[in-house]
Amino acid sequence: MAEITASLVKELREKTGAGMMDCKKALAETGGDLEGAVDWLRKKGLAAAAKKSGRVAAEGLVAVATAGTVGAVVEVNAETDFVARNDKFQAFSAKAAELALAGTGDVEALKQAAYPGTSHSVQDELTSLIATVGENMNLRRSVRLSVPAGVVVSYVHSAIAPGLGKIGVLVALESTGDAAKLAELGKQIAMHIAAARPDALDIADVDTSALERERNVLAEQARASGKPENIVEKMLEGRIRKYYEEVVLLEQTYVIDGETKVRKVVENVAKEIGTPVKLTGFVRYALGEGIEKAESDFAAEVAAAAGQK
Numbered sequence: 233m234a235e236i237t238a239s240l241v242k243e244l245r246e247k248t249g250a251g252m253m254d255c256k257k258a259l260a261e262t263g264g265d266l267e268g269a270v271d272w273l274r275k276k277g278l279a280a281a282a283k284k285s286g287r288v289a290a291e292g293l294v295a296v297a298t299a300g301t302v303g304a305v306v307e308v309n310a311e312t313d314f315v316a317r318n319d320k321f322q323a324f325s326a327k328a329a330e331l332a333l334a335g336t337g338d339v340e341a342l343k344q345a346a347y348p349g350t351s352h353s354v355q356d357e358l359t360s361l362i363a364t365v366g367e368n369m370n371l372r373r374s375v376r377l378s379v380p381a382g383v384v385v386s387y388v389h390s391a392i393a394p395g396l397g398k399i400g401v402l403v404a405l406e407s408t409g410d411a412a413k414l415a416e417l418g419k420q421i422a423m424h425i426a427a428a429r430p431d432a433l434d435i436a437d438v439d440t441s442a443l444e445r446e447r448n449v450l451a452e453q454a455r456a457s458g459k460p461e462n463i464v465e466k467m468l469e470g471r472i473r474k475y476y477e478e479v480v481l482l483e484q485t486y487v488i489d490g491e492t493k494v495r496k497v498v499e500n501v502a503k504e505i506g507t508p509v510k511l512t513g514f515v516r517y518a519l520g521e522g523i524e525k526a527e528s529d530f531a532a533e534v535a536a537a538a539g540q541k
Contacts, residue, residue: 236264244269250278271445275452290520292316292369294400295329296386303384303402304332305517306342306374308358311367321369322393324361328354328371329395337376377513379406385418389426398519401425404512405498409505417501417509420488425516430481433514438480446475481514 236259244255244266250273258278262268290309293316297304308325315321331354332342343355350357354371362369377384382405388397401422405414432438447468454467476483482495492500494511502509 236260240264240266244273248273248278254278271449274449275456277453277456290370290372290523292519293322293325293392293396294388294398294517294519295325296388296395296400296402297326297329297333298384298386298402299333301380301382301384302333302376302378303386303404304329304337304374304376305386305400305402305515306332306339307372307517307519309370309372309520309523310365311369315365315367315369316392318365320361321365322396324357326393326395328374332374332376335376337374339371339374342374343371373517375402375515375517377402377404377515379404379512382407382409382509383411383414383418385415385422387419387422387426389423399426400515400517402513402515404514405509406512407502407505407507407509409502409507409509413501413505414509417498421494421497421511421514424484424487424494425481425514427487428481428484429516430484430514431479433481433511435476435480435483438476442479443472443475447472450475482511 236256240259241252241255244250244259245252247266248255248270250258254273254276255269258269258272258276259266262272291311291313292307292309294305294307306325306328308321308328310316310321327348328342331345331347335342335345343353343358345354346352347354347357352360358369358371384402384404386395387401387403388395389399389401391397403418403422403425405418407414431442450471451464451468454464454471457464457467459467477485482493482498484494486492486494486497488497498509498511
């Protein structure tokens with residue numbers, strides 16, 4: 233059983249918004265399993281939703297590059313935010329995005345690609361930059377989107393330089409329609425994605441394990457109402473539909489107007505330009521997501537030290 237520390241309770245509170253005593257109980261009931269405790273709280277109605285962790289470990293930059301029907305996004309990590317403002321680091325990140333655009337988008341292939349103006353690879357150039365700046369860095373990931381006809385549009389939220397920032401989005405729209413209209417639509421959908429953080433493009437793309445976990449939690453909540461099983465099933469259908477509206481891009485309510493589904497927005501533009509438009513893919517990179525670092529909880533450390541004396 234994992235030790236139930238003050239920092240673990242704090243993390244559970246941040247993820248769920250539940251009270252401290254409820255979080256302690258949830259962790260005790262689940263043997264210190266954090267994700268299990270999230271589900272336990274939700275089943276008891278003590279947490280509204282399983283929030284995505286906001287603990288971001290890495291600094292650095294997300295860089296995007298587009299050229300008509302192709303787009304690429306890369307993440308380059310560093311130890312401190314200070315490095316993100318370094319001209320050489322920014323130039324490397326922008327060049328990495330351009331090379332990903334010209335390549336396959338595979339990060340390992342990108343690392344081995346020739347770095348322009350040198351006789352060495354992208355990884356070697358990064359190693360040289362590490363020596364110059366004096367801080368560890370990593371070309372963490374990259375991806376490339378393309379369409380046979382249409383546009384791939386990029387958006388960087390709160391960009392610190394053109395194509396560089398902490399959140400980068402790509403949107404791929406397949407169509408033979410007016411490129412300017414498609415680019416305008418793509419930019420607005422990309423802004424929506426930056427804000428709404430969808431997990432999947434369509435219902436069919438939803439991760440099956442995540443869906444099953446959600447279904448189990450929602451089923452427990454519905455049964456706790458004490459209603460008959462046939463009513464519980466109908467309640468579950470409605471809640472799953474609501475879940476899709478939260479995590480599926482085409483089912484989400486468009487943040488630009490606050491009322492239209494994204495799917496309908498695309499259909500409306502298709503009618504306006506007189507040709508079919510298909511949203512074929514998207515990517516949202518937020519700097520450091522999925523990486524955690526050890527964070528010092530000073531208050532917890534002082535309390536622990538005091539308890540030892």
